[in-house]
Amino acid sequence: MRRQLEGSRAIAETVARCRPGVIPAYPITPQTHIVEALGTMVRKGTLTSCRFLTVESEFAAMSAAIGASLTGSRVYTATSSQGLLYMTEAVFNAAGLGAPIVMTVANRAIGAPINIWNDQSDSMALRDSGWIQLHAPDNQAAADLHVLAFRLAEELSVPVMVCVDGFVLTHAFEPIDVPEQEIVDAVLPPYRPRQVLDPDAPVTIGAMVGPDAFTEVKYLADHALRSAPAVFERIAAEFADAVGAPQRRACCVQDYSTTGADTVVVALGSVTGTLRDVVDSVEGVGVLTVTMYRPFPAEQVRAALAGARRIVVLERALASGAGGIVTSDVRSALAGLDVPVHTVIAGLGGRPIGAASLRELLTRPGLGDVTFLDLREDVIDRELGREAVHETDRETAYETDREPVAERDGQPAIEFDREAAGEFDRELDSQPALEPAGEFDREPAGEPAGA
Amino acid sequence: MPAQSVKFYQVGSRAVGNRLLDAELRTEQSSADRRNSITSGHRACQGCGEALGARYVLDTAARVTGGRLVTVNATGCLEVFSTPYPESAWQVPWLHSLFANAASVASGVAAALEAQGRTDIRVLAQGGDGGTVDIGFACLSGMFERGDDVLFVCYDNEAYMNTGVQRSGATPAYARTATTEAVGPIPGSRPGQGKDLPRIAMAHEIPYVATATVAELRDLEAKVEKAMSMRGPRYLHVLVPCPLGWGSAPAETVRLARLAQRSGLFPVFEAEHGEVTSVLPIRDRIPVEEYLRPQRRYAHLFNDPPRTDLIERIQQIADRNVARYHLNPHEAPRETPLEISHEEGA
Amino acid sequence: MDTPFAITLGPGSSSVNRTGTWRTERPVYVDRLPPCNQACPAGENVQGWLYTAEEGDYQTAWRQLVAANPFPAVMGRVCYHPCETACNRAQLDHAVGINSVEEFLGDEAIRRGWVLPTPAPDTGKRVLVVGAGPSGLSAAYQLCMLGHHVEIRDSAARPGGMMRYAIPTFRLPRDVLDAEIDRLLALGIDFRPNTPVTDLTAEHGFDAVFLAVGAQLAHRAYVPAAQSARILDALELLGDTAAGGRPLLGRTVAVYGGGNTAMDAARTARRLGADEAIIVYRRTRERMPANDIEVTDALEEGIRMKWLSTVKHADVGVLTIERMELDEKGVPQPTGELEELRADALVLALGQDVDHTLVDTLPGVRVEGGVVQVDGHMMTGYPGVFAGGDMVPSARSVTVAIGHGAAAARNIDAWLRGTVATPEPEREVATFERLNTWYYSDAPETVRPRLDAARRVSDFAEVTGRLDVDTALYEARRCMSCGNCFGCDNCYGVCPDNAIVKVRTGHGYAIDLDYCKGCALCVTECPAGAIDMIPEPD
Numbered sequence A: 001m002r003r004q005l006e007g008s009r010a011i012a013e014t015v016a017r018c019r020p021g022v023i024p025a026y027p028i029t030p031q032t033h034i035v036e037a038l039g040t041m042v043r044k045g046t047l048t049s050c051r052f053l054t055v056e057s058e059f060a061a062m063s064a065a066i067g068a069s070l071t072g073s074r075v076y077t078a079t080s081s082q083g084l085l086y087m088t089e090a091v092f093n094a095a096g097l098g099a100p101i102v103m104t105v106a107n108r109a110i111g112a113p114i115n116i117w118n119d120q121s122d123s124m125a126l127r128d129s130g131w132i133q134l135h136a137p138d139n140q141a142a143a144d145l146h147v148l149a150f151r152l153a154e155e156l157s158v159p160v161m162v163c164v165d166g167f168v169l170t171h172a173f174e175p176i177d178v179p180e181q182e183i184v185d186a187v188l189p190p191y192r193p194r195q196v197l198d199p200d201a202p203v204t205i206g207a208m209v210g211p212d213a214f215t216e217v218k219y220l221a222d223h224a225l226r227s228a229p230a231v232f233e234r235i236a237a238e239f240a241d242a243v244g245a246p247q248r249r250a251c252c253v254q255d256y257s258t259t260g261a262d263t264v265v266v267a268l269g270s271v272t273g274t275l276r277d278v279v280d281s282v283e284g285v286g287v288l289t290v291t292m293y294r295p296f297p298a299e300q301v302r303a304a305l306a307g308a309r310r311i312v313v314l315e316r317a318l319a320s321g322a323g324g325i326v327t328s329d330v331r332s333a334l335a336g337l338d339v340p341v342h343t344v345i346a347g348l349g350g351r352p353i354g355a356a357s358l359r360e361l362l363t364r365p366g367l368g369d370v371t372f373l374d375l376r377e378d379v380i381d382r383e384l385g386r387e388a389v390h391e392t393d394r395e396t397a398y399e400t401d402r403e404p405v406a407e408r409d410g411q412p413a414i415e416f417d418r419e420a421a422g423e424f425d426r427e428l429d430s431q432p433a434l435e436p437a438g439e440f441d442r443e444p445a446g447e448p449a450g451a
Numbered sequence B: 001m002p003a004q005s006v007k008f009y010q011v012g013s014r015a016v017g018n019r020l021l022d023a024e025l026r027t028e029q030s031s032a033d034r035r036n037s038i039t040s041g042h043r044a045c046q047g048c049g050e051a052l053g054a055r056y057v058l059d060t061a062a063r064v065t066g067g068r069l070v071t072v073n074a075t076g077c078l079e080v081f082s083t084p085y086p087e088s089a090w091q092v093p094w095l096h097s098l099f100a101n102a103a104s105v106a107s108g109v110a111a112a113l114e115a116q117g118r119t120d121i122r123v124l125a126q127g128g129d130g131g132t133v134d135i136g137f138a139c140l141s142g143m144f145e146r147g148d149d150v151l152f153v154c155y156d157n158e159a160y161m162n163t164g165v166q167r168s169g170a171t172p173a174y175a176r177t178a179t180t181e182a183v184g185p186i187p188g189s190r191p192g193q194g195k196d197l198p199r200i201a202m203a204h205e206i207p208y209v210a211t212a213t214v215a216e217l218r219d220l221e222a223k224v225e226k227a228m229s230m231r232g233p234r235y236l237h238v239l240v241p242c243p244l245g246w247g248s249a250p251a252e253t254v255r256l257a258r259l260a261q262r263s264g265l266f267p268v269f270e271a272e273h274g275e276v277t278s279v280l281p282i283r284d285r286i287p288v289e290e291y292l293r294p295q296r297r298y299a300h301l302f303n304d305p306p307r308t309d310l311i312e313r314i315q316q317i318a319d320r321n322v323a324r325y326h327l328n329p330h331e332a333p334r335e336t337p338l339e340i341s342h343e344e345g346a
Numbered sequence C: 001m002d003t004p005f006a007i008t009l010g011p012g013s014s015s016v017n018r019t020g021t022w023r024t025e026r027p028v029y030v031d032r033l034p035p036c037n038q039a040c041p042a043g044e045n046v047q048g049w050l051y052t053a054e055e056g057d058y059q060t061a062w063r064q065l066v067a068a069n070p071f072p073a074v075m076g077r078v079c080y081h082p083c084e085t086a087c088n089r090a091q092l093d094h095a096v097g098i099n100s101v102e103e104f105l106g107d108e109a110i111r112r113g114w115v116l117p118t119p120a121p122d123t124g125k126r127v128l129v130v131g132a133g134p135s136g137l138s139a140a141y142q143l144c145m146l147g148h149h150v151e152i153r154d155s156a157a158r159p160g161g162m163m164r165y166a167i168p169t170f171r172l173p174r175d176v177l178d179a180e181i182d183r184l185l186a187l188g189i190d191f192r193p194n195t196p197v198t199d200l201t202a203e204h205g206f207d208a209v210f211l212a213v214g215a216q217l218a219h220r221a222y223v224p225a226a227q228s229a230r231i232l233d234a235l236e237l238l239g240d241t242a243a244g245g246r247p248l249l250g251r252t253v254a255v256y257g258g259g260n261t262a263m264d265a266a267r268t269a270r271r272l273g274a275d276e277a278i279i280v281y282r283r284t285r286e287r288m289p290a291n292d293i294e295v296t297d298a299l300e301e302g303i304r305m306k307w308l309s310t311v312k313h314a315d316v317g318v319l320t321i322e323r324m325e326l327d328e329k330g331v332p333q334p335t336g337e338l339e340e341l342r343a344d345a346l347v348l349a350l351g352q353d354v355d356h357t358l359v360d361t362l363p364g365v366r367v368e369g370g371v372v373q374v375d376g377h378m379m380t381g382y383p384g385v386f387a388g389g390d391m392v393p394s395a396r397s398v399t400v401a402i403g404h405g406a407a408a409a410r411n412i413d414a415w416l417r418g419t420v421a422t423p424e425p426e427r428e429v430a431t432f433e434r435l436n437t438w439y440y441s442d443a444p445e446t447v448r449p450r451l452d453a454a455r456r457v458s459d460f461a462e463v464t465g466r467l468d469v470d471t472a473l474y475e476a477r478r479c480m481s482c483g484n485c486f487g488c489d490n491c492y493g494v495c496p497d498n499a500i501v502k503v504r505t506g507h508g509y510a511i512d513l514d515y516c517k518g519c520a521l522c523v524t525e526c527p528a529g530a531i532d533m534i535p536e537p538d
Helices: A007-017 A032-044 A056-067 A081-086 A088-096 A121-125 A139-156 A182-189 A214-226 A229-242 A271-280 A297-303 A327-333 A356-365 A376-388 A388-393 A405-410 A418-430 B049-064 B077-082 B103-115 B129-134 B135-146 B199-202 B215-229 B250-263 B287-291 B294-304 B307-324 C037-039 C046-052 C056-066 C073-077 C082-086 C097-113 C134-145 C172-184 C235-241 C260-271 C293-298 C399-416 C469-477 C490-494 C519-527
Strands: A002-006 A022-023 A051-054 A075-081 A102-107 A133-134 A160-165 A173-176 A253-256 A264-267 A285-289 A292-294 A310-314 A341-345 A370-372 B069-073 B094-096 B120-127 B150-156 B208-213 B233-240 B267-273 B275-279 C025-029 C126-129 C149-153 C190-193 C208-211 C231-233 C251-255 C278-279 C304-306 C310-313 C317-326 C332-342 C345-347 C384-386 C500-502 C509-511 C530-535
Touching: A002 A007, A007 A032, A007 A102, A007 A139, A007 A160, A007 A182, A022 A032, A022 A056, A022 A075, A022 A088, A022 B103, A032 A051, A032 A075, A051 A056, A051 B103, A051 C208, A056 A075, A056 A081, A075 A081, A081 A088, A081 A121, A081 C519, A102 A121, A102 A139, A102 A285, A121 B215, A133 A139, A139 A160, A139 A229, A139 A370, A182 A229, A214 A229, A214 B267, A214 C519, A229 A292, A229 C082, A253 A271, A264 A271, A264 A297, A264 A418, A271 A285, A271 A356, A271 C500, A285 A297, A297 A327, A327 A341, B049 B069, B049 B077, B049 B215, B049 B233, B049 B250, B069 B103, B077 B120, B103 B120, B103 B150, B120 B129, B120 C172, B129 B135, B129 B150, B129 B199, B135 B150, B135 B199, B150 B215, B150 C126, B199 B208, B199 B267, B199 C082, B208 B215, B208 B250, B215 B233, B233 B250, B250 B287, B250 C519, B275 C251, B287 B294, B287 B307, B294 C278, B294 C293, C037 C046, C037 C082, C046 C097, C046 C469, C056 C073, C056 C097, C056 C208, C073 C097, C073 C172, C073 C399, C082 C097, C097 C172, C097 C469, C126 C134, C134 C149, C134 C172, C134 C208, C134 C399, C134 C490, C208 C399, C235 C260, C235 C345, C251 C260, C260 C278, C260 C345, C293 C304, C310 C332, C384 C399, C490 C500, C490 C519, C519 C530
Parallel strands: A022 A051, A075 A102, A102 A160, A133 A160, A264 A285, A264 A310, A310 A341, A341 A370, B069 B094, B069 B120, B120 B150, B150 B233, B208 B233, C126 C149, C126 C208, C149 C190, C208 C384, C231 C345, C251 C278, C251 C345, C278 C304
Antiparallel strands: A002 A173, A133 A292, A253 A285, B208 B267, B267 B275, C025 C530, C310 C317, C317 C332, C500 C509
């Protein structure tokens, strides 16, 4: 039954129906609504047999998650941005120990400068941490993917990150069908850990492994991770059958209008919705939505892009000094094929990705290797000019769109688009602590922000 | 004739065992069927105080819980010497995650057990002083304030020994480490620095805080037993001399722990809900010099001429401990707190 | 569980790693010679029987004790306990009251009627023991235990020698003496009283002889005296008194001499009614041969000491005393300064000599310095005739005599079997420095109760009281078991490598050399110093 729900709420309700045993939580925008909701459910007793642990940091959250998971409990947590980086060491550790934790990453930019709005720099930074990464294109998928994530994690003993664009999805109200309890139970059997701390069968978990076996450990972990696409699609089919909604069957990659398309745009997350709308009105352009980003489903990507003559990878993160992150994966997947792959960096730090800009981009005759969508050229020119002393050395590596943005589409894109950002106005309003800026990195503990 | 009691047992309660005592009054360590929670073949250095301390603690914890015990271990010597693939020395369920997070992992373990309704299984986390007072401190403090049902045991050897003897927040004044060399007018670790974690733990007003040494086995076992009889966060701080880092003979490990207590430099006490409830009195107090001299980490204090000024400063620290905890039954409690000089190197 | 490769390991799997290969030295358990044992003239395994007494098993402790010495109740009263002088505990607080525990065990045995062990089967050999003093009785006991037939002859009416005829009853009640001697003789020893032996060559039917006639002749020093001056020998005084007599001495008695006999004589004089007893001795207190305990007891009982004095002349009621001076060598020299000392009687306690007429007819036997010479096996120059006790060169105490008797028995036994007794292997002494005294509980010694001085001099009641069951246990447990494992489990407990295992044999512990890294913590923490480190064999 579809209900008008905030994305975070839908995720929280779905997670609750997955019957987690332990939820360590630490507040950070824009993930907070999810754990607040879960904490309330535990308090109210609607989520039973669950311990909600208010820890002192994301590092502690992931650490407690590791401990709980290896004690045989199903464990969930959520984070964003700085929080994800703060728990980085433990994120790697969870994967190394094979703890099947499921974590929502409400994608948000990484500071400095500090910025609470959406991009995918955070999860991209941890793409090689050994976790499976799923990216939700919309809130229905976001909810569904959590059920699949637990099943996938536990089947493979590998942790899974479900990446959901912060604010854009987490704070968006949409009609969402939260999977019914019977369906979740049918798809997700009780957790049977691969290894567990148990006085009746004591084992040593987390031994020190030297050069004699470390490579093999890593090989085996990689081998397990690479089985994820096939397992994921099997589980996704099972889930879709259970809910009786074939359109909710998740795939590692999802193509849209790619048949016969000259250009295919590859993207992750919520922007794919906008892209679908755009390509509907632009001839010869298709969209490939990547839902499973790690492991990278190279074969499926290659198959989906085989017919295209031009690939555009739309990225919500930037590998400073290198360019596109997903682009590298796509190029590797297309190795040997003579097809140009262009990178478009868009939507950093919450800048809206407007349909008009995308349409203009995709119809532009020539596209450089790396293009920054809606870059404020006047600002760049001014700032580069200010440092003219070294101007001769300052050849940018990127071919950027040098046209003044303001002249395109006849609208001043340099203005922060309050309307586009309106969906998280509520978030801003609810946070008087926005000033001074330092305080919205972490929400004040114990204050139900936005409640 | 004075009424002599047959309760006199030759070695009383000081030795590990005592064939004259009833079996139920003997230590766990004296038992022929003690568990050896950390068993033979581990790669600790000769005379390792931490290996000894860990066995003392875990054997007792395992006994009083009837073996319903799981352990979490911070990165450090104890973890490294006990679990190099393919050999583990642990006989108890054991989990190592990271250096800083043992307390949080243990919180997660306890939470899972509670969620599963298996609170008969008890959780013990352990780490060295670096993993406790420094890098692991935030996690430990969080575990304390949340009231999680975990006993955290710090095996304090007063520096980062696993990485080659660098200074930690538990390194005492003037001790030489690889990052506080014994050169200059204020050789070794600076005085006035470092953390007193037992007191910080007490400030959390958790149910139980205790200190102990590997030299007072019965005291240590009693504290583990008491700790395991309670619920909630508990903290046990055990002094474990390190022959490598202290520059002492492997055979001196237990003796040095004893001298640390007898000098007053390591007060042995227990506290409940933030208040000291008992102390182990100093049986026969010694000047700090007797404790310092056998350790090469203090060798620079005993050159020609010796640094009597610095030795006196260390003596002041010991005196303050004795006064603060009323450690010496032969010394009247002081009416005013004992001052220690705060001038650098003085 | 399908556990992950390498990250997860099985419990206790480190046992395949034999860390014993790290070792350059290894610990070994040793049995060092405790100083008490080393000091005991009677050869008692003091530490051994205390170990058993610590457990409250007094009967077994007594059995261990009587293996060396059949007179614990006597020795617990009259021994000057060199064991306590040597006791390492004296360096910690006070020596263990070994003597008092010994007395307690001896008295317990009498009270409870514990019997001596059954002698070995009859060997058919016959040994004649001449003299039923402590040495002779000790030898007879040991020989009897070894299965030999023993006949003791003594010129006196009752057995015991000096124990009976010289030691005052306030130090050794005769019922105690009788009980221990009777128990010994009851083993089947043929005792013949009033049977002096005068000619050994006339004796037949014996395979060996042990001579232990003691030194019973009072040493005669020439003291110019008036005819009617009252002068008597200390041995005579003590003998008469022990036999129940009350010799008349007068109100003031001077005792001439500085040995234990002098002390006994002076103390006896007090009990016989002398208001004043004065010891006259030519050297100083420090140089007095009497045991310090005896001197102290005498002083407590009001006996006066006149140091650096000799008796120049004895007259009726008065002595002329010459003051002496010690020369550089500590030898007293006359000064010519004279004074008078009022004394109704003068008791001479100037030492005892051996009556060696018995051996004078025996070819090959040498007498030098008034005493009979024996070889390293206690045999005189006449094959098969052994000698011991006060009649051979010795320190002349009951304890030494008992030791002689036992040693002689070992040698005689070897002789009878046609072999030579092999000496006990030398053992290194358990010195105080080797102990880790931290572990021993603080414990002051238990002082045996004593009669107060006023009460003492009124009759011949025993001066020193006894421990009871509890205090004896306490005192036994004060033993530090120097150089010998006493089962404290320290080694077992302090080994960081669990490389010490408990076993049922030997010392109760064994080193697991597969894992011992050679750290020597067990050595340092052994309270008793009963573990040594030795280099690892190549």
